[in-house]
Amino acid sequence: MHSGWKFVAVAALGGGLLGLTGCAKLEARNDLNKGVQAFKSAQFEAAEADFKEAIRLDPTFINAKLYLATAYQSQFVPGADSPDNMRLGQQAVQVYEEVLKQDPKNVNAVAGLAHLYFDMKKMDQARTWNLKQIALEPKNPTPHYFIGVIDWTRTFKANEDLRKQLGIAKASDPLIGTRPTRKNIEACRQLAQTSMPEIEDGISQLKQAMQLRKHYANAMTYVNLLYRQKADMECGNKSARKADLAMADQWVTKSLTARKLAAAEAAKAASGGIHEDSSSN
Numbered sequence: 430m431h432s433g434w435k436f437v438a439v440a441a442l443g444g445g446l447l448g449l450t451g452c453a454k455l456e457a458r459n460d461l462n463k464g465v466q467a468f469k470s471a472q473f474e475a476a477e478a479d480f481k482e483a484i485r486l487d488p489t490f491i492n493a494k495l496y497l498a499t500a501y502q503s504q505f506v507p508g509a510d511s512p513d514n515m516r517l518g519q520q521a522v523q524v525y526e527e528v529l530k531q532d533p534k535n536v537n538a539v540a541g542l543a544h545l546y547f548d549m550k551k552m553d554q555a556r557t558w559n560l561k562q563i564a565l566e567p568k569n570p571t572p573h574y575f576i577g578v579i580d581w582t583r584t585f586k587a588n589e590d591l592r593k594q595l596g597i598a599k600a601s602d603p604l605i606g607t608r609p610t611r612k613n614i615e616a617c618r619q620l621a622q623t624s625m626p627e628i629e630d631g632i633s634q635l636k637q638a639m640q641l642r643k644h645y646a647n648a649m650t651y652v653n654l655l656y657r658q659k660a661d662m663e664c665g666n667k668s669a670r671k672a673d674l675a676m677a678d679q680w681v682t683k684s685l686t687a688r689k690l691a692a693a694e695a696a697k698a699a700s701g702g703i704h705e706d707s708s709s710n
Contacts, residue, residue, distance in 0.1 A: 454486070454490075457483040457486035458483070461479070461483045461493050464478075464480045468496065473500050480497035491528055491535065494527055495528060498520075498524035498525045501520045502517075502545055504517050505517045505521065505545070505548060507548035507549075526542075539558055540572075542558040547579065552579050555575065556576055559576050560572070569641070570639075570648075574634070574638040574647065576634040577634040580627045580630055580655065581628075581631055581654050581655050581658065584655070587624055588624070591604065591616055594616070595612075603660075603661060603670065604662075605661075614664060617661075617664035618664050621662040624658065625662050628655050635649075635651055636652070644688075644690050644691040646684045646685075646687040650684045656674070657674065659673045
């Protein structure tokens with residue numbers, strides 16, 4: 430009798446705990462819904478409070494954590510280095526990392542970190558997370574595009590720094606001019622050793638993005654910019670520089686054409702594909 434009562438009591442207690450857990454999960458989802466509405470109205474502080482409460486009630490609630498990280502990230506201002514702004518970015522990073530501890534292949538968290546690190550100007554981390562996103566979403570053109578942009582950003586910055594060092598004021602002037610010094614040529618060659626592989630990688634990544642997305646004009650624009658960086662890395666080889674600049678110009682034309690085609694397709698889609706029949710005119 431005693432042992433049987435104990436079994437019934439434990440069973441009843443367990444059922445009660447399950448009921449409480451179910452109620453907590455339900456309340457957590459209600460808080461999530463409230464937070465989503467606040468988030469859509471750009472009431473980020475209220476949204477954060479609701480998402481945090483949802484997580485408190487259900488610590489395993491991945492969607493609430495993703496929304497909380499997105500709320501922090503939405504308030505982060507790229508390029509602003511104030512402590513408060515950087516704190517928002519770091520808070521978003523921490524919550525995304527919590528999601529990945531629960532679900533290491535959560536593509537939303539991976540993509541969030543890839544984008545966030547790019548906005549925080551942490552290009553090494555941004556590249557790493559974009560590569561992880563490619564592994565999870567091989568048919569998504571966006572991470573390929575961002576790696577191409579990262580490669581251009583890094584090579585452009587290195588080129589710009591060398592230009593300042595060598596006293597080249599005009600951006601339109603080549604890195605190695607008509608009267609190059611030994612110092613300039615050597616500095617250019619050293620930079621080319623590190624920049625050329627990044628330039629080639631960037632062009633390759635952007636071409637992969639274009640294979641995955643039709644009329645990807647922004648990707649074409651960055652291919653143009655990378656070829657202009659490549660032209661500077663030829664370090665005085667006039668024929669190679671001329672060929673690179675000609676290729677860059679071709680990609681400018683391709684980008685303009687792609688934008689026109691994309692705009693025409695968007696207009697056609699917006700009109701439902703209905704066009705005036707001009708055959709009777």
